[in-house]
Amino acid sequence: MSTPLPLGRPDIRQSDIDQVVEVLRSGWITTGQVAAEFERSFADRVGAAGAVALCSGTAGMHAVLASLDLQPGDEIITQSLTWVSTANVATRLGARVIFVDVDRETLLLHPQDVEPLLSPRTKAIIPVHFAGAPADLNPLREIASRHNVSLIEDAAHAAGTAYAEKPIGAGGTCVFSFHPLKNLTTGEGGMVCSDDPDLLAQVRRFKFHGLGHDAYDRETQRRTAMAEVIEPGLKFNLPDMNAALGLAALPRLDDNNHARELLAERYLERLSEIPGIYPLGRPDYSHQHAWSLFAIRIDDDIHGMTRSAFMDLLKNEGIGTGVHFYPVHMHQWYRRHYADVSLPNTEWNGERLCSLPLYPTMSIADVDRVADVISHVVAGTVA
């Protein structure tokens, strides 16, 4: 069998490894000057006024939502077709999640579907820039400001994405993730970018116990070791040994996203010949796609084959796949607590979605191999 093609593979070069090793040898491996430099460089790249690095995207969302001071019964609006972290964090903070359906083709939420869900208890609208395509931000910004609620962008897939010629992160509040399956990685990590200095200050405090300053401030600014808790926080800081990986790879972000785009275009071309295989659609407004994921929907009516059978057949051929995502409201706990939620487009996609291998060091020949295997699987000539 030919070499396995995993679903994703982080692009880690010797020069990245050298920078991590340098941190390991330096005597300071936790959050310090490398994390600070990563914050500045990332903010520069996306045009953000400021950025705070954290140990995950989930931690970033937690810190941002904590700054809203949610009260029991307060609501946040987000899509169910996403990773579970936003709903989990909001639930842990005592809020109720109001799930909005997504567009059946793009998996992005429609601003006009958000409007009727707003209530006096709504505190935030949280769109997801799904797979690296941006949500329609202008109407969302207008709705959020008219109703005086926060707009928080889940930018976990959107490092390098642009909406209306502006990078995601260049305005508003955005939460990025640097998990290994994302298009920029620190092993685990996340970044909150915002144009609101008060929010950034709260996130910065929250990610280090709620102290007025952290260990690195004490070391570099010769402050007293007696930092005080301003408001109880958590331990969500990004260590320098992780930040070094992101800082080293950041200059390659655009080239890597371009490589992803060429591979995605090849997928689109090849898969269009195969009946019953439907790649995601793209939004019709001006944007730059980051291609963090390449997802298809499998029409079981045509093939009489379940998604898991399809994924098993690809696995037998050495091709990794994944499901992004199993809708949040269909997870066990949410089924019990959100039993009356019905989201037709989310559920239709939730049963059919399948992500295919996509990473910058893949070749066009690799894409052709995946497409060939899929066409054999669909034709029933692979068992």
Ligand SMILES: *Cc1c(COP(=O)(O)O)cnc(C)c1O
């Ligand atoms: C990965 C992901 C997150 C969470 O990021 P972590 O860094 O893994 O905590 C949030 N939202 C979406 C849509 C994601 O894909």
